[in-house]
Amino acid sequence: MAAQQQLLKVENVSRVFGGLKAVSDVNLEIADGELVGLIGPNGAGKTTLFNLLTGVYEPSEGNIAFNGTRVNGLKPYQITKRGAARTFQNIRLFSDMTVLENVMVAYHMHATHGLFSSILRLPTHFKGEADMKVKALEFLKIFKLEGKADEVAKNLPYGEQRRLEIARALAAKPKLLLLDEPAAGMNPQETTDLMNLIRWIRDEFKITILLIEHDMGLVMGVCERIYVLDRGQMIASGTPEQIRANQKVIEAYLGQEV
Numbered sequence: 001m002a003a004q005q006q007l008l009k010v011e012n013v014s015r016v017f018g019g020l021k022a023v024s025d026v027n028l029e030i031a032d033g034e035l036v037g038l039i040g041p042n043g044a045g046k047t048t049l050f051n052l053l054t055g056v057y058e059p060s061e062g063n064i065a066f067n068g069t070r071v072n073g074l075k076p077y078q079i080t081k082r083g084a085a086r087t088f089q090n091i092r093l094f095s096d097m098t099v100l101e102n103v104m105v106a107y108h109m110h111a112t113h114g115l116f117s118s119i120l121r122l123p124t125h126f127k128g129e130a131d132m133k134v135k136a137l138e139f140l141k142i143f144k145l146e147g148k149a150d151e152v153a154k155n156l157p158y159g160e161q162r163r164l165e166i167a168r169a170l171a172a173k174p175k176l177l178l179l180d181e182p183a184a185g186m187n188p189q190e191t192t193d194l195m196n197l198i199r200w201i202r203d204e205f206k207i208t209i210l211l212i213e214h215d216m217g218l219v220m221g222v223c224e225r226i227y228v229l230d231r232g233q234m235i236a237s238g239t240p241e242q243i244r245a246n247q248k249v250i251e252a253y254l255g256q257e258v
């Protein structure tokens with residue numbers, strides 16, 4: 001890999017469920033600041049790989065290093081603390097909390113005031129809480145959700161719930177943002193807006209993004225590099241042009257437009 005520093009390294013990782021090897025001997029490397037796509041037909045193992053990267057599952061074999069340290073076996077919250085945040089295929093917000101509260105919960109991960117002052121409600125706690133609210137509102141502005149700050153999350157239209165989920169993930173100040181099918185259920189206009197938002201997030205926050213997506217227009221349009229999984233195996237990686245022309249990829253998609 002070029003001069004860029006490596007952020008994520010997946011080496012020979014497998015995950016078995018019963019008799020099924022959902023992820024099989026997978027290798028993947030992502031440098032700091034890259035915008036990378038992960039594609040593959042239904043059931044290829046994409047979400048399982050995300051679940052391995054974020055500690056939902058432990059690899060049956062292999063090694064995952066994040067920011068230079070091995071993270072195999074760590075719990076999801078420990079991996080979040082090390083700087084990886086994600087969104088889910090089926091949106092997971094605190095649906096009965098307000099839009100603002102959803103973002104503030106993520107800020108708590110990085111609160112300057114400690115648990116001790118929180119419990120005792122010391123002045124530093126209130127100052128911390130007020131600062132956090134200001135920051136959370138700034139965040140909502142970026143995502144054009146400031147007018148919805150006091151709305152209950154579950155009442156937002158679908159596209160806005162997806163934006164809020166991304167905002168919440170980013171509020172945890174990750175080094176690596178993992179997006180699982182961010183355009184699912186979006187109309188073409190929302191998808192175009194999302195593409196611009198993803199590019200903007202990477203440039204503005206200088207973070208690394210790995211995204212799973214079935215919308216090829218989005219993947220080919222925003223990703224600098226793409227990995228392709230098929231039946232648990234990584235069958236290709238390369239630039240969008242290389243992936244489009246790759247025979248194994250074309251076969252995996254059985255002639256569908258890639």
Ligand SMILES: Nc1ncnc2c1ncn2[C@@H]1O[C@H](COP(=O)(O)OP(=O)(O)OP(=O)(O)O)[C@@H](O)[C@H]1O
Binds near residue numbers: 041049
């Ligand atoms: N917890 C589990 N227990 C048993 N099998 C599982 C589990 N999670 C995933 N699988 C299986 O592993 C395979 C890969 O599933 P996965 O959800 O990772 O695919 P995917 O590429 O994300 O698919 P899609 O694009 O449809 O979301 C599938 O055959 C799935 O049924």
